[in-house]
Amino acid sequence: MTATIISNLPVFVVIAPLFVAFVLSTFARRIRLVESLVIAVLALGVLGAGYLASLVLMQNGIPITYSMGGWPAPWGIELVAGSLSAFFLLLVSGVSLPVALFTVANMTHEVGGSVRTTRFYVLYLLLAGALAGMAVTNDLFNVFVLVEVATLSCCGLVSACKHPRAAEAAFNYLILATLGSALILGGIGFLYIITGHLNMGFASMELCRIWQDYPHVVWIAGGFLLVGFGVKSALFPLHVWLPDAHSTAPSPASAILSGLAVKGYMICFIKVLYNVFGATLIQEFALDRILSLLGMVAIIAGSLFAVAQDELKRRLAFSTVAQVGYVFLGLGQVNVCSLTGTLFHIASHAVIKSGLFLAAGAIIAATGKTRISEMAGIGGRMPITMAAFTIGSLGMVGIPLFSGFIGKWHLLSGSLTAGSTLAPLVIVIGSVLAAAYLFPIIRTAYFEQAQATDGQDPGAPQRIALILLAAGVVILGVAPGPFLELASRAAVELLAIK
Amino acid sequence: MKTLLDKLIINYPYFAAVILFLIGAFTVLTRSNLFKKLIGINIMESAIFLMFIAAGNIRGGAVPILCQSNPEALYINPVPSALMLTGIVVSVSVTAFALALIIRLYQSYGTTDARRIAEMKREVT
Numbered sequence: 001m002t003a004t005i006i007s008n009l010p011v012f013v014v015i016a017p018l019f020v021a022f023v024l025s026t027f028a029r030r031i032r033l034v035e036s037l038v039i040a041v042l043a044l045g046v047l048g049a050g051y052l053a054s055l056v057l058m059q060n061g062i063p064i065t066y067s068m069g070g071w072p073a074p075w076g077i078e079l080v081a082g083s084l085s086a087f088f089l090l091l092v093s094g095v096s097l098p099v100a101l102f103t104v105a106n107m108t109h110e111v112g113g114s115v116r117t118t119r120f121y122v123l124y125l126l127l128a129g130a131l132a133g134m135a136v137t138n139d140l141f142n143v144f145v146l147v148e149v150a151t152l153s154c155c156g157l158v159s160a161c162k163h164p165r166a167a168e169a170a171f172n173y174l175i176l177a178t179l180g181s182a183l184i185l186g187g188i189g190f191l192y193i194i195t196g197h198l199n200m201g202f203a204s205m206e207l208c209r210i211w212q213d214y215p216h217v218v219w220i221a222g223g224f225l226l227v228g229f230g231v232k233s234a235l236f237p238l239h240v241w242l243p244d245a246h247s248t249a250p251s252p253a254s255a256i257l258s259g260l261a262v263k264g265y266m267i268c269f270i271k272v273l274y275n276v277f278g279a280t281l282i283q284e285f286a287l288d289r290i291l292s293l294l295g296m297v298a299i300i301a302g303s304l305f306a307v308a309q310d311e312l313k314r315r316l317a318f319s320t321v322a323q324v325g326y327v328f329l330g331l332g333q334v335n336v337c338s339l340t341g342t343l344f345h346i347a348s349h350a351v352i353k354s355g356l357f358l359a360a361g362a363i364i365a366a367t368g369k370t371r372i373s374e375m376a377g378i379g380g381r382m383p384i385t386m387a388a389f390t391i392g393s394l395g396m397v398g399i400p401l402f403s404g405f406i407g408k409w410h411l412l413s414g415s416l417t418a419g420s421t422l423a424p425l426v427i428v429i430g431s432v433l434a435a436a437y438l439f440p441i442i443r444t445a446y447f448e449q450a451q452a453t454d455g456q457d458p459g460a461p462q463r464i465a466l467i468l469l470a471a472g473v474v475i476l477g478v479a480p481g482p483f484l485e486l487a488s489r490a491a492v493e494l495l496a497i498k
Numbered sequence: 499m500k501t502l503l504d505k506l507i508i509n510y511p512y513f514a515a516v517i518l519f520l521i522g523a524f525t526v527l528t529r530s531n532l533f534k535k536l537i538g539i540n541i542m543e544s545a546i547f548l549m550f551i552a553a554g555n556i557r558g559g560a561v562p563i564l565c566q567s568n569p570e571a572l573y574i575n576p577v578p579s580a581l582m583l584t585g586i587v588v589s590v591s592v593t594a595f596a597l598a599l600i601i602r603l604y605q606s607y608g609t610t611d612a613r614r615i616a617e618m619k620r621e622v623t
Contacts, residue, residue: 141581148588152595159599164606168615171599175535178592179526182542185585186519189546192578193553 006055010066010081013048013089014133016041021125024118031114035104038121042100042128045093049132053086057482061489066136074202080138084343084490087483088135088267091347094472095260095354096128102358102465103252106458110250110365111160120160120250127153127256131264140188140198140276143268147184147232151177154261157253158245169244176241180231187224190217191276200275204497211281218277222285225272232265235328236298239321243305246317251361254313258320259354263346266327270342274494279334292332292415296426298325303433310371312360315437316353319396322430323349329426330411333418339491341410344484348403348476352395355469359389362462366455372441377450379442384457386445388466393438395473398431403476406484511552518545530613532600536593543589547582554578 020041028034055064063082067073081089103124107117130150137143155177159170192198194214195206211218227238234242246254273282282288302322309315323345330342362385363378364370379386395402398409408427415423457463476483506513518541525538559574600610607615 141584145584145588148592152591155595155599159602164603165619167599167602167606168619171532171596171603174592174596174599175526175539178539179523179542181588182519182522182539182546185543185546186549189550189553192550198577 006064007066009048009052009055010064010079010085010136011068013045013052013093014079014129014136016044016048017125017129017132021122021129024125025122028118031108031117034118034121038100038125039097039104041125042093042097045128045132046097049086049089049093052081053090053482053486056081056083056086057485057489061493073199074197077142078138078199079136081136082490083486083493084267084271085135087343087347087486087490088263089132090483090486091263091350092128092131092135092260095350095469096124096131096256098465098468098472099252099255099259099354099358100124101461101468102255102361104461106365106462107250107252112162116160120157120253123153123156123160124253124256127157127261131260134264134268137271138200138275140191140200140203140272143272144181144185144188147265147268148181150261150264151181151232154245154257157257158249160250160253161248163248165244166248169241169248173241173245176231176238180228180238183224183228183231185228187221187228187272190221190224193217194221200271204276204278207276207281208278211284218281219285222277222287225269226287226290229265229269229272230294233262233269233327234321234324235294236301236321236325239298239302239324242321243314243317246320246357247311247313251313251357251364254317254361255354255357258317258357259350262320262324263350266324266346270331270494273331275497278497279495282334288332288334290332291328292420292423295325295327295329295332296422298322298328299426299430300325300433303430303437306437307433309437310373312363312370312372312375312441313357315372315441316356316360319434319437320349320353322434323353323396326408326411326427326430329423330414333411333415333420333423334495335414335418336488336491336495337410337417338414339494340484340488341407341412341414343487343490344410344480345404345407347483347487348395348407348473351403351469351472351476352392355388355392355466355473356396358462358466358469359385359392362458362466363389363455366458372444375441375444376448377445378455379446380450381455382457384463385466386442388470389445390442391470391473393442395477396438397435401474401477403473403480405477406480511548511555515545515549515552518542518548530611532603532610532612535612536596536600539596540589540593543585547585550578550582550585 063080066079068077111117111120130146133146155170155174159166194217195203197203231238246258299322302318306315306318326345327342330338395404398404412424412427522538522542526535554575556574559572562573562576604610
């Protein structure tokens with residue numbers, strides 16, 4: 001019995017949200033029922049991911065493999081739950097549950113009507129399922145399909161409000177994201193043409209043997225994948241869709257988009273980069289230098305843009321652009337310490353940014369104000385919301401004892417080990433700029449004289465969601481234990497493939 | 499020179515795919531009409547589909563159905579065609595969703611020109 005559960009766990013965590021999404025779209029009518037189903041399946045996801053992570057930790061690096069339809073690896077599609085997968089699954093389920101909790105009894109007025117709210121939840125579960133699939137997939141074409149499922153549900157979530165601005169942002173996002181997925185599909189096509197495999201392990205072995213015969217094709221495949229995933233995960237010059245999309249979406253959707261969706265594409269990129277190309281080829285084709293350069297530019301540019309914004313959600317959206325830069329910078333330093341830092345930064349940013357967006361959403365819903373300059377004295381009127389926002393900001397800047405610090409510390413020492421002089425400097429400047437765009441909000445909220453007296457903390461489920469995410473920031477910072485262990489094991493495994 | 503030309507002629511599907519891809523990308527990035535952008539996306543995706551299917555084709559290959567009388571026959575690779583079936587489904591759903599968004603944009607702005615929409619948005623704010 002237990003053996004059956006364990007061997008089916010990798011596929012279960014993907015199928016469960018997709019199945020419930022289907023049930024919701026066809027059968028469910030009453031909004032209470034819909035909400036409780038969503039919460040139930042996401043809580044089940046947390047249990048499954050936690051169990052899987054504990055198994056992976058106990059088994060010392062032997063992944064749990066599931067062959068779809070019973071066909072073994074080179075012919076069939078394989079799902080592999082290793083350290084990286086367990087890490088990202090834990091993150092996806094751990095963040096999507098509080099964000100869903102925030103939407104309880106809160107979405108109907110924002111998206112308009114209970115039918116539209118049900119559709120919102122359908123898209124939300126499709127996104128959660130696709131992200132879980134990205135964590136466990138070991139097949140190149142599956143990566144493309146899951147990326148497309150995630151993209152379409154993201155665009156749907158952006159356009160969930162009836163506002164015409166949302167439709168415009170969603171359209172621009174859709175066009176650029178489809179351009180990106182065409183490039184990703186092209187890159188996968190080139191890899192398939194020269195290796196003859198779609199399974200990542202087999203493609204990697206074959207690529208290792210023959211890359212010297214087709215250097216140009218490898219270059220083109222790498223370039224296509226870099227630009228494709230760069231568009232998807234909003235790498236700096238390709239980020240143009242992100243600020244509009246993430247600031248016009250309903251706040252819980254912004255939280256999940258900025259916190260998790262962008263990370264899903266990064267995990268796919270990490271898998272393709274390190275599991276298929278492998279560390280040797282990354283260095284041989286100078287991808288490491290290109291990635292760290294792009295990352296540094298993104299950190300500085302994204303932070304500067306963020307400082308210039310007055311609209312709260314736009315500032316947070318540009319901050320995501322900057323934090324994406326850290327991930328690409330870390331991917332460019334090919335060593336265990338940096339990769340651990342990169343993975344941990346992905347996790348801490350996911351928790352922090354979803355918390356910040358939810359707090360921003362609560363403020364905007366309670367006061368109707370979207371600009372930071374209008375939020376004077378809000379800290380006194382919405383204590384729990386602003387406390388969560390403050391904890392998130394401290395984590396984002398990277399103060400010790402908050403989650404952001406550990407990721408940045410590993411990134412910093414990793415880039416120092418790699419012998420780079422510019423990268424550590426940029427990491428520190430990025431932190432200072434993060435303080436420059438987040439602390440003024442806190443100052444305005446707590447220390448400026450209030451003119452208005454409206455606004456109060458949101459309802460109980462929303463408060464629980466905010467407290468959970470803020471607690472996550474502190475727990476990841478004080479006792480990162482098993483999470484850091486999973487991240488460092490994943491980093492070692494990623495670098496083991498030559 | 500002759501060998502390069504020969505290579506191009508032998509690999510004409512890939513050559514066509516590159517040209518289609520460039521046409522599509524150019525259309526998406528330079529046109530401001532939303533419909534033309536969408537058509538550009540479709541052309542780009544078709545280029546990728548063409549590349550995949552050309553990669554699966556083997557000249558003179560038989561239909562990939564296992565046949566007892568002649569097990570050694572040369573078959574074309576069915577995997578890329580099957581993959582592109584999925585790709586086409588994805589592309590159709592993207593197109594449908596984008597058309598729905600265009601309808602909503604037309605209802606609220608009265609135009610399908612991205613530049614006009616951006617101007618109107620700026621006037622509002």
